[in-house]
Amino acid sequence: METKSKSMYDMSSSGTEIFTHGGVGYVPPSATKDDVQTCGTLSIVSYSFGKCIEWKPNDVSIETDGSEQEWAMVNTSKSPSASSSQGDANPQRWLSVRIPISEIKSYRVSNKKTKLLLVHKDRLTHTAFYFQFENADCFTKSLRSVVRTRRSRHDKHTYNIVQERVDPQMPHSFSDFNLLTDRKETVWKFVSDMRSKPYETTLSTFSKFSEYLLYKNPDERPSEEVARLFEGRPQQPQNPALDGSKSDGLSEYLIVERLKPRVLCPRGQPLSVTQWANAMDAEGRISDVKELKKIIFEGGVQDSIRYEVWKFLLGYFPWDSSTHERQELRQVKTEEYFRMKLQWKSMTPEQEARFSDFRDRKTLIEKDVNRTDRTLPFFEGDDNPNLGLLYDVLMTYVMYDFDLGYVQGMSDLLSPILSVMSNEVDAFWCFVGFMKRVFRNFDMDQSGMKKQLSQLHTLLSAVHPDLSHFLDEHDSGNMFFCFRWLLVWFKREFTHQEIMVLWEVMWTELPCSNFHLLVSVAILEREKDVLIENNYGFTEILKHVNDLSYKMNLHDVLATATAIFKQLESSPNLTVATRRVLGLSGGSSHNSSSSEDDSLSDGLACEMAALEKDCDQGDTTGVTPEK
Amino acid sequence: MSGKSAHKNCLLKVIILGDGGVGKSCLMNRFVNNHFDDHSFHTIGVEFLNKEMKIKNEMYTLQIWDTAGQERFKSLRTPFYRGSDICMLTYAVDDKSSFQSLGMWKNEFVYYSDIKDGSAFPFVVVANKVDISEEKRQVSEVEARNWCKENGDLPYIETSAKDAINVDVAFNMAVDIWSQLEAEMDKQGMSNDTIRIDPNRNGKREACCGL
Ligand SMILES: Nc1nc2c(ncn2[C@@H]2O[C@H](COP(=O)(O)OP(=O)(O)OP(=O)(O)O)[C@@H](O)[C@H]2O)c(=O)[nH]1
Ligand SMILES: [Mg+2]
Numbered sequence: 007m008e009t010k011s012k013s014m015y016d017m018s019s020s021g022t023e024i025f026t027h028g029g030v031g032y033v034p035p036s037a038t039k040d041d042v043q044t045c046g047t048l049s050i051v052s053y054s055f056g057k058c059i060e061w062k063p064n065d066v067s068i069e070t071d072g073s074e075q076e077w078a079m080v081n082t083s084k085s086p087s088a089s090s091s092q093g094d095a096n097p098q099r100w101l102s103v104r105i106p107i108s109e110i111k112s113y114r115v116s117n118k119k120t121k122l123l124l125v126h127k128d129r130l131t132h133t134a135f136y137f138q139f140e141n142a143d144c145f146t147k148s149l150r151s152v153v154r155t156r157r158s159r160h161d162k163h164t165y166n167i168v169q170e171r172v173d174p175q176m177p178h179s180f181s182d183f184n185l186l187t188d189r190k191e192t193v194w195k196f197v198s199d200m201r202s203k204p205y206e207t208t209l210s211t212f213s214k215f216s217e218y219l220l221y222k223n224p225d226e227r228p229s230e231e232v233a234r235l236f237e238g239r240p241q242q243p244q245n246p247a248l249d250g251s252k253s254d255g256l257s258e259y260l261i262v263e264r265l266k267p268r269v270l271c272p273r274g275q276p277l278s279v280t281q282w283a284n285a286m287d288a289e290g291r292i293s294d295v296k297e298l299k300k301i302i303f304e305g306g307v308q309d310s311i312r313y314e315v316w317k318f319l320l321g322y323f324p325w326d327s328s329t330h331e332r333q334e335l336r337q338v339k340t341e342e343y344f345r346m347k348l349q350w351k352s353m354t355p356e357q358e359a360r361f362s363d364f365r366d367r368k369t370l371i372e373k374d375v376n377r378t379d380r381t382l383p384f385f386e387g388d389d390n391p392n393l394g395l396l397y398d399v400l401m402t403y404v405m406y407d408f409d410l411g412y413v414q415g416m417s418d419l420l421s422p423i424l425s426v427m428s429n430e431v432d433a434f435w436c437f438v439g440f441m442k443r444v445f446r447n448f449d450m451d452q453s454g455m456k457k458q459l460s461q462l463h464t465l466l467s468a469v470h471p472d473l474s475h476f477l478d479e480h481d482s483g484n485m486f487f488c489f490r491w492l493l494v495w496f497k498r499e500f501t502h503q504e505i506m507v508l509w510e511v512m513w514t515e516l517p518c519s520n521f522h523l524l525v526s527v528a529i530l531e532r533e534k535d536v537l538i539e540n541n542y543g544f545t546e547i548l549k550h551v552n553d554l555s556y557k558m559n560l561h562d563v564l565a566t567a568t569a570i571f572k573q574l575e576s577s578p579n580l581t582v583a584t585r586r587v588l589g590l591s592g593g594s595s596h597n598s599s600s601s602e603d604d605s606l607s608d609g610l611a612c613e614m615a616a617l618e619k620d621c622d623q624g625d626t627t628g629v630t631p632e633k
Numbered sequence: 634m635s636g637k638s639a640h641k642n643c644l645l646k647v648i649i650l651g652d653g654g655v656g657k658s659c660l661m662n663r664f665v666n667n668h669f670d671d672h673s674f675h676t677i678g679v680e681f682l683n684k685e686m687k688i689k690n691e692m693y694t695l696q697i698w699d700t701a702g703q704e705r706f707k708s709l710r711t712p713f714y715r716g717s718d719i720c721m722l723t724y725a726v727d728d729k730s731s732f733q734s735l736g737m738w739k740n741e742f743v744y745y746s747d748i749k750d751g752s753a754f755p756f757v758v759v760a761n762k763v764d765i766s767e768e769k770r771q772v773s774e775v776e777a778r779n780w781c782k783e784n785g786d787l788p789y790i791e792t793s794a795k796d797a798i799n800v801d802v803a804f805n806m807a808v809d810i811w812s813q814l815e816a817e818m819d820k821q822g823m824s825n826d827t828i829r830i831d832p833n834r835n836g837k838r839e840a841c842c843g844l
Contacts, residue, residue, distance in 0.1 A: 369730075370653060370703065373653060373654035373675070374653075374654075374675050376672065377654075377672060377673060377674055377675050378674070380671075380672030381672070413703065413705050414653065414675055414677065414701060414703045414705070414706070415677060418674075418677075448705065450705065451708065452705070452706070452708050452709060455709070486678070486679075486709070486712075489677070489678040489679075489709060490677040490678045493677055493678070494677060498674065498677065545681065545696070548679065548681070549681065552680055
C-alpha cells in the first residue's frame with residue numbers, strides 16, 4: 007500500500023506499509039485515567055528516511071478522504087517530553103501516532119502478551135499498545151524482521167533494538183534532515199489527498215532522497231556488521247523457552263535484515279521513434295545496444311516501432327547488422343520459412359494417417375488456435391484470417407522443432423508477436439527467438455518449470471522470509487500457484503497492451519535473465535498481507551493468485567521488481583543460491599566474505615543449506631507425487 | 634456459527650478430467666456461472682470454482698477442479714487428485730480419441746488419488762458437445778455405454794456446455810452417486826464393525842449430516 011505526495015519534506019511523504027495488525031488499542035497520553043483505549047491498527051511503515059511504527063485509530067482511517075488527518079510524531083531525541091497530545095486542541099478527534107524505529111530503544115511484551123510497551127531512546131517516554139484480539143507476538147515478529155533485536159540481560163521480556171541496518175548512514179533523527187521548520191513542533195498536518203498528486207514527481211523525489219541515504223557513506227560495514235550479526239545469535243536458540251514466540255525462522259529473519267533499503271525508481275518513457283532512428287548509424291547498425299536496452303527496460307517501446315525493435319530483441323536481426331544485411335537475411339529466412347511450411351502443407355492424408363506424432367501436434371494446435379486471444383481485435387470473429395496465420399506459424403514451428411512440437415502455452419506466446427508483426431515470416435522467426443529463451447518451460451518432465459518455481463522460492467525467501475515461511479507451512483512452498491505466471495510469462499495476468507511492455511522489458515534481459523522471477527516476487531509482495539492475515543491454505547492461495555489476473559498495475563509491479571533487484575544486488579549478505587538466481591557473481595569482496603560467513607556459522611549455515619537444498623531440488627517440492 | 638462450520642465440512646471435491654479441448658472448463662463454467670464462452674482460453678495449470686448445492690436438504694459446497702488436459706502437464710496435475718470425492722471423466726462426442734483416452738484418465742486418477750477401491754468410487758462419464766450435428770459425431774451412445782459397462786458399470790450422461798443440456802444433471806448425478814456410496818460404506822462399516830478407513834470423508838459426513 008503506498009501513499010504518494012509531492013514532497014517528502016512534509017510528513018505526508020510516501021511510505022510502504024510492511025506490516026499491519028488490526029485490533030490494537032492505544033491510550034493517549036492526554037487521556038484521563040479512566041479513558042478507554044481507542045482501537046486502531048498498528049503498522050510498520052517504510053519511508054525513504056527509515057521505518058516507523060504507526061498507529062491509526064479505526065474511525066479516522068475510514069473517514070480520511072478530503073479531511074485532514076493528524077499525525078503525532080513522537081520524537082524523543084530532540085524533545086523528550088513531546089507526546090502525541092501536544093498541539094491537539096480537540097481531544098475527541100484522536101491522533102495517529104508515528105514513531106521512527108530509530109527512536110526506539112527497546113520493547114517489552116507483558117500482560118499475557120497483550121501489552122506492547124515501546125521504550126524510547128530517552129528512556130523516559132513510553133508508548134503502550136494493547137492487543138485486543140491476538141497476542142503481541144505477531145507484531146513483534148514482524149518488527150524483528152525489519153530490525154535486529156537482542157534480548158535484555160536483565161529482563162527476559164525486554165528486547166533491545168539493535169539499530170536498523172541503514173542507521174550508520176542515517177541522520178540521527180528527523181530533525182537532522184531539517185524536515186521541520188520548528189523543531190519543537192511535533193505534530194504534522196497530514197493531508198490525505200495524495201492520490202491526486204503526480205506519481206512521477208513523487209517517485210523521483212523519493213528515489214533521489216533514498217539514493218542519498220544509500221550512497222552517502224558507503225562501505226564501512228562488512229566485517230564488523232557481520233560480526234555483530236552473529237554476536238547475539240546463540241542467545242535465542244539457547245533460551246527458546248523464555249520467549250513464547252520462539253525463534254520463528256531465525257535464519258530467514260537474519261537474511262532480511264541484511265537487505266539494504268529499497269529504492270523505488272520511476273519508470274521511464276518508451277523508446278521513441280527518434281531515439282530509435284538516432285540509435286542507428288548511416289548503415290543502419292546499432293552500436294550502443296546497452297543504452298538502447300536500458301531505455302527499453304525502463305520504459306518499453308513506442309507502439310509504432312515495436313514491430314521493428316522486437317526483431318532485434320528476439321534475436322531475429324543481429325544488432326550490428328546493416329540495413330542491407332537485414333534485407334538479405336530476411337530474404338533467406340523467408341525462403342527457409344516457406345520450405346518448412348511446405349513440409350507440413352504437402353503432407354497427404356495417407357501420410358498423416360501413418361504419422362501419429364504429427365497428427366497429435368496438429369490436433370492440439372487446431373484446438374488451441376480457436377481458444378487464443380479471441381477477444382483481441384486482431385483475432386476476433388469466426389472467419390478471421392489471422393487465425394490461419396496463427397495456425398500456420400505454429401504448424402511450421404512443429405516442423406522447425408519437431409521434438410518440442412507444440413505444447414499448450416505456445417499459442418499464448420505467439421499471439422502478441424503475431425499481432426505486432428502481422429506477417430507470418432517475421433512472426434515465426436521472432437517466435438523462434440522467444441522459444442529459444444523459454445523452451446525449458448515446456449520440458450517433457452517439467453523440470454524447467456520446477457526449477458524456476460524453486461528459484462522463485464529462493465528469491466522470495468531472501469526478500470520476504472516471513473511470506474516464504476508462511477507458504478511453506480501452508481503446503482505452498484512448491485510455489486505451484488505461480489505456474490501459470492511463469493509458463494507463459496504472465497500472459498494471462500495482464501492486458502494485451504501491458505503484456506507487450508512487460509515482454510519487451512524482459513527481453514532486454516536486464517537487470518538479469520531471471521527478471522520474471524523478480525516480477526513474481528513483486529506481485530506476491532503486494533498480496534503478502536492478504537495471504538497471511540487470512541491465513542489462507544493451499545487452495546485459497548491458489549485461488550487468490552489465480553484471481554489476480556487483470557487486477558494488477560504493470561508499472562507498479564515493474565518498478566517494484568526493479569527496486570527489489572537493486573536492493574538485493576546491493577545487499578552484501580545474500581545466500582549463494584540467491585546470488586546464483588540473480589546472476590550475481592560471488593567474486594566481490596562483500597560477497598566472498600559473506601559466503602565464508604555462510605560456511606563459518608554452524609547452525610545458521612546448516613539451516614540455510616537445508617533451505618537452499620530444498621529449493622534446488624524440484625522433485626522434493628511436492629509437485630511430483632511420491633509413488 | 635455451527636451452520637458455518639457444518640457447511641465447511643460439507644465440501645465435496647470434484648475433479649473434471651479429460652483430454653484437452655473436450656470442454657472441461659466450459660462444463661465447469663456452465664455449471665457454476667451458467668455461462669458459456671466459445672473462445673475461452675485453454676487451461677494452464679489448475680483452476681477451481683466453488684458452487685453451493687442443496688442435496689437432500691443438506692447444503693454442500695462443490696469445489697470443482699479443472700486441470701489442463703495435455704499429457705505434458707501430467708506431473709503438475711496429478712498431485713491435485715488426492716482428496717477428491719468425485720471424478721468426472723469427460724470426452725467430446727466429436728472427438729474419438731478423447732473417448733479412447735477415458736481409460737487412461739481413469740487409471741491415472743485411481744493411481745494418483747490414493748483411493749482404496751477404484752470400483753467403489755463415484756466416477757461419472759460425461760459425453761460433452763452433444764449439440765453438434767449428427768454427422769460430426771464420432772462416438773455413439775451405444776459405444777460409450779458399452780465402455781462404461783465394461784469399466785465398472787460407470788454412470789453415463791450426455792451433456793452440452795454450449796446449449797446447457799444436462800450440465801446440472803451431470804453434477805447432481807455425481808453427487809447422488811457419491812452419497813449412495815457413502816451410505817453404503819457407512820452400513821458396511823457398521824455391520825462389519827470395522828474401523829473406517831477414511832477418517833477425512835467420514836468426518837465430513839458426520840459434521841454435515843449430524844450423525
Ligand atoms: N459445440 C460445443 N462446443 C463446446 C462445448 N463445450 C465446449 N466446447 C468448445 O470446446 C472448446 C474447448 O473447451 P474447453 O472447455 O476450453 O476445453 P477443456 O477441456 O477445458 O480444455 P483444456 O483446458 O485444454 O484441457 C471450446 O472452444 C469450446 O467452445 C459444447 O458443449 N458444445
Ligand atoms: Mg480447460
